Amino acid sequence: MSNRQNQTEVILIGAGIMSATLGSLLKELVPYWRITVFERRGGAGEESSNEWNNAGTGHSSLCELNYTVEQPDGTIDISKAVKVNEEYQFSKQFWAHLVKSGRVPDPRDFIMPVPHMSFVQGERDVAFLKKRFEALSTNPLFPGMEFSDDPGKLKEWIPLMMKDRTVNQPIAATRIETGTDVNFGALTRILFKQLKDQNVDIHYNHQVKDIKRAADGLWEVKVKNLGNGMTERHAAKFVFIGGGGGSLHLLQKSGIPEGKGIGGFPVSGLFMVCKKPEIVQQHRAKVYGQAPVGAPPMSVPHLDTRVIDRKESLFFGPFAGFSPKFLKFGSMFDLITSVKLHNLTTMLAAGVKNFQLTKYLVQQLMLSKEQRIEALREFVPDAKGEDWELVVAGQRVQIIKDTAAGKGTLQFGTEVISAADGSIAALLGASPGASTAVSVMLEVIRRCFPQHLKEWEPKIKQMIPSYGLSLVQHPELIQDIHISTAEALGLGNRTH
Numbered sequence: 001m002s003n004r005q006n007q008t009e010v011i012l013i014g015a016g017i018m019s020a021t022l023g024s025l026l027k028e029l030v031p032y033w034r035i036t037v038f039e040r041r042g043g044a045g046e047e048s049s050n051e052w053n054n055a056g057t058g059h060s061s062l063c064e065l066n067y068t069v070e071q072p073d074g075t076i077d078i079s080k081a082v083k084v085n086e087e088y089q090f091s092k093q094f095w096a097h098l099v100k101s102g103r104v105p106d107p108r109d110f111i112m113p114v115p116h117m118s119f120v121q122g123e124r125d126v127a128f129l130k131k132r133f134e135a136l137s138t139n140p141l142f143p144g145m146e147f148s149d150d151p152g153k154l155k156e157w158i159p160l161m162m163k164d165r166t167v168n169q170p171i172a173a174t175r176i177e178t179g180t181d182v183n184f185g186a187l188t189r190i191l192f193k194q195l196k197d198q199n200v201d202i203h204y205n206h207q208v209k210d211i212k213r214a215a216d217g218l219w220e221v222k223v224k225n226l227g228n229g230m231t232e233r234h235a236a237k238f239v240f241i242g243g244g245g246g247s248l249h250l251l252q253k254s255g256i257p258e259g260k261g262i263g264g265f266p267v268s269g270l271f272m273v274c275k276k277p278e279i280v281q282q283h284r285a286k287v288y289g290q291a292p293v294g295a296p297p298m299s300v301p302h303l304d305t306r307v308i309d310r311k312e313s314l315f316f317g318p319f320a321g322f323s324p325k326f327l328k329f330g331s332m333f334d335l336i337t338s339v340k341l342h343n344l345t346t347m348l349a350a351g352v353k354n355f356q357l358t359k360y361l362v363q364q365l366m367l368s369k370e371q372r373i374e375a376l377r378e379f380v381p382d383a384k385g386e387d388w389e390l391v392v393a394g395q396r397v398q399i400i401k402d403t404a405a406g407k408g409t410l411q412f413g414t415e416v417i418s419a420a421d422g423s424i425a426a427l428l429g430a431s432p433g434a435s436t437a438v439s440v441m442l443e444v445i446r447r448c449f450p451q452h453l454k455e456w457e458p459k460i461k462q463m464i465p466s467y468g469l470s471l472v473q474h475p476e477l478i479q480d481i482h483i484s485t486a487e488a489l490g491l492g493n494r495t496h
Helices: 017-029 079-100 123-137 151-157 184-197 244-254 344-353 355-365 369-376 433-448 450-463 475-488
Strands: 007-013 035-039 111-113 116-121 146-148 171-176 180-182 201-204 206-213 219-225 231-241 263-274 286-288 302-308 311-321 389-403 406-411 414-418 424-429
Touching (some): 007 219, 017 035, 017 231, 017 450, 035 184, 035 206, 035 231, 079 475, 123 146, 146 151, 180 302, 206 231, 206 244, 231 244, 244 263, 244 424, 263 344, 263 369, 311 355, 311 369, 311 389, 344 389, 344 406, 389 424, 414 433, 424 433, 433 450
Parallel strands (some): 007 035, 007 231, 035 201
Antiparallel strands (some): 111 180, 146 171, 206 219, 219 231, 286 302, 302 311, 414 424
């Protein structure tokens, strides 16, 4: 590029929760840096971060059974649960900092206290849940968790789920009052409003078409203005690709070797939603069950209280489906155009290994409304079809890569892919996603700005006191963090 008028320090691609978080962190650390954002939609948080496109769970492993795995010897591995919980504490600390500093005017606009529960049926799953409860209860990150296999107690906890239920097998639940419901769409919009007020240059209706490395080391970004059809060129020292499902294509265009051999598998989601106050008021919790055999981890069924624009509703799902689109507003050619020579064998291997998963997703897509209501009745026995509507949620692209587990392994989680020199990074993957945005973006900062870490660390620790520490090894800090974040975020005088 000969014209460097459009040069900036940082370009953020995608106006979702990840770019919002990275931009907010960088503006706290280096407020004088120039940051430019490109988003192809007309506003912030309109794809995966949108409140109607995800479950809104503040993922801290309080209820998600797939984060705790039973080992062959019968013990429960809680390592992933601990990791996700600690990462969510990062997010809560940063959000609390933004509230205290006036960046976020009212936390009730995006976060509300909602109990988190796990619910199981059958002797085997009840035994698993009890062992899980015992394993987590001894960990200081999970204070206040309760277990019950008494139907009478469960009627107090989840009256809607126990109403008209025939109890002909063992049932049990765990409950922890200090879970959260998070409106990530609202949070994303709040953060981008603040970034705009801090002179971040935000361009909506602008689609990034190409990314190339220039001879002088800067990244050149080719952008189409969807409003007037004009093509623009911008350059930056650092580029972050936070385009959700669209990130893989842009990573491939960058040509960095770290992006070679990686593929993506799209999974669509649907929820059943109830907005009737007389039903909604009978249930206040996020209740997670066990995933059906053959289902991907993100398809764990759950019945959730949601708070959107301060109005409560109930979500049940997700029902998985298959679409070749990588974004909800994407192209039917997204999957096929993501297949390159460098990832072809990886993608083929994944196709062979995951045939049953593909079959499951197609079967889910073919379900009728009545069949979905039947699945809902596992949670709400007297559910009626006319009380629930179907909402199409967002697309998630799961990473496919070669690992120690074999060629073409489907990865369930989020992963940062960055160039060796730290000049460009991309975020791929899905759950737990938004809940761990602060932790993931701190990882981006650690990888991509190592020369600044020593200078920035005091400020990071001011914002996030547990930064650089294992909370499990500092139980006294856990209590302080739980109290301070609950107070700042309006979550009540609680221990979590």
